[in-house]
Amino acid sequence: MNNPQLNQHGELQHLLSTEGLPVRIVRDILDRAATFLGEGHAEINKVPLLHGKSVFNIFFENSTRTRTTFEIAAKKLSADVVNLNIGSSSTSKGETLLDTVDNLCAMHADMFVVRHATSGAAHLIARHVAPGIHVINAGDGRHAHPTQALLDMYTIRHYKQEFHNLTVAIVGDVLHSRVARSQIHALTTLGVPEVRVIAPKTLLPSMVEKLGVRVFHSMEEGLKGVDVVMMLRLQNERMQGALLPSAQEYFKYYGLTRERLALAKPAAIVMHPGPMNRGVEIDSSVADGAQSVILPQVTFGIAIRMAVMSLLAGTST
């Protein structure tokens, strides 16, 4: 089975998942992002790397934040950006996903940034488009959100320098989280020796340990001695089924409070992909506290997306 993300020269053709992404490509993306952020130099405001190229942000699921960061990144690279918030309007008119994509290809798109509520949507589009077109997965169902994971890796490297000596805990709704899956693959790819997940059993996929993580059901045990705490967003709708009894009980047992954070290493950092539910998964004093790197994550996110787009634009066809 060929890796659908790479071309025959082993270069990145599409960014669909952090799973199976060669470590050299991950490092290349992080290094490029560093230059865009002007690490050691001045921050770069605008470069012509994507001059004359059209980037289509197609969002079948609403997202202001991710779409905006992609838009800013593409504009900084001098691309022409088209935003399409399709929601479910087009598909409710009977047009299929691939019909939509074909129409946009006919408008000479060079790159698609795709978000979709169903796992595998970006893979389907990547298989379908002509060889010169690149697809970036901006989140597909529960499957993957690779640029989020890459910006998280950038953040960790920024604060911790190395990966091989870290213990990282991912906390919350792993079952429904594309962010968690992408983080786990990225962390293990970069050689993090211990990745933990902390959640009640109802929020973990069965056989999650096969992804290469240690499973904890208690915050007190799971946070002990960690270098990085990666919180996940808990969606309100999870309270309505049989997954969790209430937000209050969840916060009581799985919320990140100052007391619990004190169990981690003193220099531990706290991350969150946003948007946060204060008082549900994270206490405000932690979210706004000294160990929080949540806002820098957002800044790094633009550079990571610039890095991914410029890398794809330079791929031989």
Add this chain to the structure above:
Amino acid sequence: MNIHISGGRLIDPKNGIDAQQDVFIVDKRIAAIGQAPEGFVAEQLIDARGLIVMPGLVDVAARLREPGYEYRATLESEMAAAVAGGVTSLSCPPDTDPPLDEPGLVEMLKHRARSLNQARVFPVGALTYGLKGEQITEMAELTEAGCKAFGHADAPPADNRVLMRAMQYAATFGFRVWLRPQDAALSRNGVAHDGEVAARLGLPPIPVVAETVALSTMLQLARETGVRLHVCRISSAAGVEMIRAAKREGLSVTCDVSMNHVHLTEVDIGYFDANCHLQPPLRTQRDRTALRAGLADGTIDAVCSNHSPVDDDAKLLPFAEAEAGATGMELLLPLVLKWAEQESIPLLDAISRVTINPAQSLGVKVGHLSPGAHADVCVFDPQATWKVEPAALISQGKNTPFNGYTLQGRVRYTVVEGKTVFVA
């Protein structure tokens, strides 16, 4: 027609024959094996030297998509696909639109199928009206119309009281009840086995307990009601073990597995290959090993194609949104042969899984070549290899996880009721 099938290796599991024997057909029936009956004059000679002659295949799960889903497939296309695969008898599940819950619908289907003069169709009637799991159907009337069993598509009635009553009623008349064990709530929205692949790809899961919980319920109700139960499309190692125990106990239960599950696992989903979106879901290597062992030792009586043609558009969607199902009747025989070869199963045993065994589960007098039996015959070349190419399939459904596979065994002649209906 009088047909002389000469020089072939005859394999007829019911009669324990695996030898070079000629077959003589007079009119619609098998007249003799070995020696021509007195005064026999062949109108057609089938030269079967180097070929294997066997009873036509009996496929216990082939969706023909009529009535209601003609955009996916039509009776014409699927009946032609059946005989191209050597299938001379098939039973179709009741999940058409409308479901097969009225005698008129069943008569119409039987009539349409008969007029095509191809494979025999034995409909499985709906156990409840509209497959809603509320009110039991007129099973006696449906049987008169041609139903051979009563089923409930992909999940048994959710209300166990309805299920028990339906079984009691069926048992009253000696009717067979065919159920696929999958608990509706435990499998809700699920699209893949609850295991490593679903965890990795973020696919909504269907756990093994969805099968075993439903299976446990239906076995207990079968014990209670005394109904003749056939368990459709078993998919897990735990399920096979439960069937084995039920048979040991002496329950009247038979069981089938789809050929997809004999050969594939969840790993074949790869990067979201919608052709592997199947019901039940493909499970693990361990499950596949247990299914193969169960098929070999007779715990699982029959293997079927679970033929479910899906139109291309319904597969060109993200995995979870894609329609479940795959075409299969044309692949059934070569895939059974492949299993037999891999597991060193004698052909006589292997072929029983697609002839006499399913015929007995269905309670129909086909699947063997005894003198006097229906002249339904499949003649195939065991050496011929061919590559599965969607465009070359006769079924209107072109989707199969076996696309691109090279398979061995190709049907050369199919005879139904003494008429040669397929030649290749």
